[in-house]
Amino acid sequence: MARAIVLNAKDNVATCTSDVNAGGVIECLGGAFDVLKTVEAIPIWHKVALAPIEKGAKVIKYGETIGEALVDIPKGAWVSHENIFSVPRAYRDEYINRKE
């Protein structure tokens, strides 16, 4: 069975360790999700959605936000640079000693 690696319990994507066909079954390692069925082909090292991700919702990997969904992404779909985007940083909120 094809495998995907879940890096953090908060993640809503997993990384496939082989090419997977549409309708293929993936065993997810390292998270709460056991097996899921893909809705489209996913290339090796690319991400599969572990749950439906609504347009504008955060995409989580390593337990951190890696971007936001540009469209509704169904469970089992391919998550890539085509359907998620990087959100600009709010640096000013990150400083311990805030500058003016």
Place this chain on the structure above:
Amino acid sequence: MEFWGYKRSDGRAGIRNHVLILPTCACGSESARIVASQVRGAVNIVFNSGCSDVQANTDMSQKILTGFACNPNVYGAVIIGLGCETVPHQKLREKIQSMTDKPIVSFGIQDEGGTLRTIEKAVRAARDMAAAASMQRRERCQMSNLLMGIECGGSDATSGIASNPAVGELSDLLVYMGASTMMSESIEWIGAEHVLARRAATPEIHDQIVRICERYEAHLKAAGQDCRAGQPTPGNKAGGLSTIDEKSLGCIRKGGTRPIVEVLEQAERPTKNGAIVMDTAGYDISSVTSMVAGGCNAIVFTTGRGTPTGNAIVPVLKVTANAQTYKWMEDNMDVDLSGIIDGKLTINTAGRQLLDRLIEVCNGRLTKAEAYGFSDIAIDHVCRFV
């Protein structure tokens, strides 16, 4: 743990004993290449500017050239200049001599009457320097003499999942043993800078890390560029990395978990011992160039898609956790960590394996890029030539 190195008078230690043939400008680079090819034990770098630069670019180049000559892996240097460049050979030599007492000589092509006469003199000088270097013996060195630069390039999703965490483990082991490690590529902290900043030893270092990212984005914006357009690279995207945030979150894992004790500008020499970060470009070759100028004597380099890169002065140990890349590009890869992806190798064990291999490299084992004599260099620029 110890390693066998070449002790230098400034208290540092080299893991190589190269004679460096150093051009002051592009016009000296070809002669430097020919001189190095004539003398066993000599290495050269190619320098593609040194003239018609604004002050900020000149300052950067000078930091790199002087840093290279002072790098503990260098026994001595033969400088080759032209005569009309921004910083001529005598000035560069005097500057380096004020920073180190290693043997440094210099020649100018216009002074000597052309390239052939310059090459003849420079070959004789390099030959004598290489003979002297060959008399120096390796001695036992404390781990505190090791400053390992940590780099990644040609990343794919295996980098952040496996090879970077393994190198992070190596970094933690080294810091625990008293060595220092240096992670750079600040543009690849963006999106993960809040996670990296949590490792800061002080609130000031925390804010320095955030500020570097904020300024980097602003710098590119001032030039009409968006860091998110170039990052991730097309290769990263093909390898499953979709956003700069995803790339960065994987990248920073290679620095390990120890407190960050110092934040350096490009090519700056550390003053502290432990886990250090340097503000460099995400362009791997430029980043390695700056870390070598800062005094790193070894580089560990993770890759997903595979890269041949090597540095003239410092061995670059190439690590991948992508089984296909290791198999397909074995001629460029030193360590295969794909067992992590297959669940056959833990990150901890991988870190220990890397430590063993790194010590072998410190003791003299050639990396593949080193055996091929690779000498990549890229010096970061602030603005256009004038």
